[in-house]
Amino acid sequence: MVINLNVNIMVKKLYMVEGSPVANAILMAARAFDVELELQQLDFAKQEYLEDWYLQINPAHTVPALDDDGFIVWDSHVILIYLAETYGSSSTLFSNIPKVKYKILQMLNFNCGTVFRRLSDCLRPIFYENQKTIEQKYLESLKDSYKVLERILESSKFMAADTMTIADISLFSSIAVTDLILPVTDVEYPRLREWLIDMKNTDLYKAGEQGVDTLKNALDVMLEM
Structure with a gap:
């Protein structure tokens, strides 16, 4: 696992498995909100999502999980809301009505x-x-x-x-x-x-x-x- 230690750059890292429908949802929402993500692919065949380092990020061992400069959000539906409220305030994709x-x-x-x-x-x-x-x-x-x-x-x-x-x-x-x-x-x-x-x-x-x-x-x- 590579960890970016450059504190001057706010890293938005998405832990995902290629092909996951719920990961696709986050990728599409990120495109909509113009959010750049660093993609961290987990090896599904090797069950990398069960390794200790990932369990520290997401105790539920599900993907995707978002690390927004140290703030962790998991469950794609919550990540969608987080992205919308944090980075999509001017978008019609969510509403506060x-x-x-x-x-x-x-x-x-x-x-x-x-x-x-x-x-x-x-x-x-x-x-x-x-x-x-x-x-x-x-x-x-x-x-x-x-x-x-x-x-x-x-x-x-x-x-x-x-x-x-x-x-x-x-x-x-x-x-x-x-x-x-x-x-x-x-x-x-x-x-x-x-x-x-x-x-x-x-x-x-x-x-x-x-x-x-x-x-x-x-x-x-x-x-x-």
Whole structure:
């Protein structure tokens, strides 16, 4: 591990695993807020996230984790809020208007507790147990998430407000990957499909596209698809 001891430079270091959907969310948000990050890649295969030096940074041994000049924040959803409030005060991606803010937080929590959790249920057996297929019950759970998001988009073009917010970035980081294993079709989920395409056409996606491609390549190798 390399530690930058130059106290005159405020280092914003992101500890991450290439291909992680939640890491992609942070990379896209950093691009939106014009925040430069020093990327510290952890070796997933060697379980580097369980090593003592990283546990001192993040006792929960999850990625990503952000070190902003010595201030540590972990959990991607909290990191998104931190970046928005610290570096995005002039951005429309977050809001201090209570009702708008709580809608954003609501959708961040929906991604954290439901969409990303269900995605993790699909991916965990592949990467930790070397399974070659995804159990149907997990795919059915993803379908339920799609239905919820489709209903939300009936009344708004974006997930939490009339314009894009960090809630869209967070959910997009998950849906861009779930789409690889359970395609979002325009027949079943036309609004969600349109939202997904619109998000892919944003400049922000350039910051997360490599991560999505990395995970796609890994899935192509590990799954019987």
